[in-house]
Amino acid sequence: MKDLPEPRGVRPAARIQAPAAAFGVDSLIALAVGVTVVACLYFASAVLIPITLAILLSFLVAPLADVLTRLRLGHVASVFAAVVMSVSVIVMLGAVIATQLTDLAAGMPRYQATIEHKMETAHNLTIGKLDRFANAAGQALQRATIEPPQPAPQRGAASAGSAHPTASAPAAVPVEVREPVPTPFELARRVLSPAISPLETAFIVFVVMVVILLQRDDLRDRAIRLFGSRDLHRMTMVMDEAARRLSRYFVSQLGLNAGVGVVIGTGLFMIGVPSPILWGILAALLRLVPYVGIWISAALATALAAAVSPGWAMAIWSLALFATVELLVGQIVEPLLYGRSTGLSPFSVVVAAIFWSWIWGPIGLILSTPLTLCLLVLGRHVRRLEFLDVLLGDQPALTPVENFYQRALAGDPDEAIEQAETLLRDRSLSAYYDEVAIKGLQLAANDVMRGSVTEAQLARIEATTNDLVDGLDGYEDREPATSPVQESWSATGPLAPSVSDASENAQAESSSTRSAPAGNAEEDRATNQSPLAASNRVLCIPGRGPLDALATTILLQLLGKHGFTSRAVPHEAASRASIESLDADDVGVVCILYLQIDGIPSHLRYLVRRIRARLPNVSIVVGLWVAEDTEKWSADLQSAMGAECYATSLQEILAACRRVEAARTRTEEELPLVVACGQ
Structure with a gap:
């Protein structure tokens, strides 16, 4: 399962939030720094x-x-x-x-006649036709607008004019300028000065x-001192890993371009193009220029082939050679070597080529991709330069959570379903709901509480989410088959986990392993049992939030996929006035869902008490998605509310329902419900 970034939610402190400044002091400072850097790059080239x-x-x-x-x-x-x-x-x-x-x-000079013939043919087929068409059009226009002929001048005037001949001008004296013979020193200076x-x-x-x-080690230590002295371990890992990946990328790129040059040179030699070694080297070098470099070398080699051959077969074969080699390398070899991408978006590569060629000329054009790749590595691993990753990288600009919320605001369920189907290739349905849909609904609930969502937008969010749930109804809630992970040669691929991250993961796995035995066997047995017992019925009650009902709809779908008979009632059905008329005598589990909640609210505590008084034999599972410490909240909420289980995800709610069902259906021994819920 892939880790998705946590949404940056805002706590609903007030109903209306003042708009943030569009252009503050920090933005001005960042703009000034950017302009200064560009000026330094230009003037200090x-x-x-x-x-x-x-x-x-x-x-x-x-x-x-x-x-x-x-x-x-x-x-x-x-x-x-x-x-x-x-x-x-x-x-x-x-x-x-x-x-x-x-x-x-x-x-x-040996190909001069062929070149002149090809140039004349090309001229006749292109510019010559245009000239003939323009001449014909001009003559037609002249005939349509011709003026009547003017009367001939009189002979007397002509003879009078010829009686006064013009005086002859003096002959010009030719002048020849000769430079003095250069000395050997001046000649050597003229020859060597360009080099x-x-x-x-x-x-x-x-x-x-x-x-x-x-001085690699010393320079690394100085960079760590300047940029990462507060986190030496993490900064050291980032620098070593980034340097290793960049070095391997450049070496592999050099080897790949050299291979392309060898293949191109060999192919042109077999075709018969003069100087094939030159064109192979030129193809290898120009391939550093993104997108257009290889085609520049192809155009030059094809033009030479057309010039030296009387026919056009050599030129066609040369162009076909370049196209075939580039297609195979770009679509097959490079994806296998680097992964699917080097991490740069196509738009950023083109813009970077324009920018660096403007700053540093032809050298900047050749170095544009390596330089942009270095900037992208910095953006991936340095938090302050994260904007470079957003501008240059090929990763989506919005996280899946933000994309879900944006599509819900726009009322576009089709794109939301398409994104969900893509994410479901490597995660279960309940994991997708927990990692994307629920967190996206939390962002929406935050905005609703702040008063920044209109009624029309809220209606679009509800309709889009309901359509999404209906569109995903055909998916089973199970983990997809995992494929072996292959190491990516991409220079901007994810870094290997640091020692601290690995130790934290190991501790998390060990803690989950210690807490699992009490309920894993029960969960496995409950999964295989028939869901026809009366205690297998679940009643879902949403909270008082504006979008809690949508979370309940998602939970109902997941419960149905796991064999539970479930239904939902509105929050008002559990109010003081309506709790006695609540028809839930055949229910074994009651699930209460809140997307957003602060502290230990009294209304939730009294809601649990009312349900406990009305249905004393049911197990109550409370689902709360909170940003605070989970363990502290779990203990405080459970002791204050009296619920059997507190869950922070849909998957935990499903596991709690299965364990409660397993505890109720056992005949050998009775387990305390608090243990059955995994607490």
């Missing part, structure tokens, strides 16, 4: 680009350095060896690209990367 490249490259080189360290090479020697190997690979790729470009440029800036950037990148790899 010369400094930040090398540092960012060094950090991302350190994620790629760190696994190699760790392998060399495990071979007892030494930390410093392992780092320098890993960096040297990485630099060697980059230099080798650069040399291969330069060689391929030189060969391609040298061979282009000086990239070499400087590369040198800074590798120096910073070496420092990061050498």
Whole structure:
């Protein structure tokens, strides 16, 4: 069963709540910080680009350095060896690209005739047709609007004009400007100046990367001191796990792109496209650009294939190769390697590509996905940066509870049922009601108590919930078959549970194991018994809240699926004036449901007393969903109200009804009802 986030309910302190400020001081501070960060990224790009490249490259080189360290090479020697190997690979790729470009440029004159013929054909099929159509349209328009011919000029005027010839202009003297012969120093400066800036950037990148790899532990400790000194254990786990996942994601992405480049290069070589190694490397590099990178390389390779081949078969085969490889990798290989998604939404990937290319140019476009992925990891694991997860992640913006409440407010039962069917794939029906529907109704009850829900909205909530219950009536209340959990390679997947979380889970399991034996055997026997006994009848009474009747409707459905004969009466049926006329002599269990309640209200205590006086032989189960400490409330409510069982979920109410039924049907020995209810 998946854990769903708890709804952030608001206690109904007043009927009307003053509207919150739409734009306060905190929002202004956050906006100022965001503008400052963007300005720093833009104006300090010369400094930040090398540092960012060094950090991302350190994620790629760190696994190699760790392998060399495990071979007892030494930390410093392992780092320098890993960096040297990485630099060697980059230099080798650069040399291969330069060689391929030189060969391609040298061979282009051989394809000049084919290129000119293809360009002329393309021109005639596109622009040429448009020109001919425009000329025809212009001639037709001219014929439709032609003016009458003007009279010819007189010969005398022409001869008079020719009697005064124009004086001839002096001939222009040609001037030739020659530059002085450059010295060897000036020639070397002209040749090397374009390469000086990239070499400087590369040198800074590798120096910073070496420092990061050498000082990883110290940098981690400083980051913990700055951001997580109050929770050292949790922050350490988050940083180590996030760094490991990011490193593995980048390494696997590099390996996958290299494989795509090998396949593309091999395929183009078999097709006959010139310089296939160049296009394979280009496909591997441009695939870092989201969505459009691979198609840019495909367009260039296809254009070259069309230029060098007299026909169009080579171009068609080249385009088909790119499309097939990208389809297989994107739809089959990547989901198997990373899970269903890396965690980024498609919209955020496109927007991030535009943003980073505006900030840092072409380098920002290539680094947009890794940088956005780093921001998403921070948003997933740092509470103050949670908004990054909302903006960039592919997880739903609303929790299932909030989505249920929003659909109920909008009066859209179809989408609510669709969401429920999706969640029911890995949880039981009662678990869905407890984790989503009941908590969504609690949010609605909070808003009703605060006076922010109109009568029309309340009617839509009731109608949508009733339609949802009717739509889920065909589902059985049982746990679905569980499948083995596979480890996700997604960089933003959930972190492994920390030691404290694991210990808390173990303590919870052990406590539930200690309290279970008193009732588990009875529950198992009660489940297998026939539900035809008179004591198997359950009477449900909703509380006084506006939506307690909806919770009772849900409970009635679940009781029917577990073999109980149940019915509901309105809250007024148990009032002082009507309690004596309540027809419930054949009832064995009375369930009282309250979605929202504060303290130990007297009306609930007196309600239990009235039911006890009217039906002395029934067992009373009270269902309350409260935010306070469950154990304290359980003891206080049970001692104050006199009910046999206090439950905080529908599943606990069902278990209590089964145990009460089991205790009543036993003939060997009588169990105290308070033990039968699991208390």
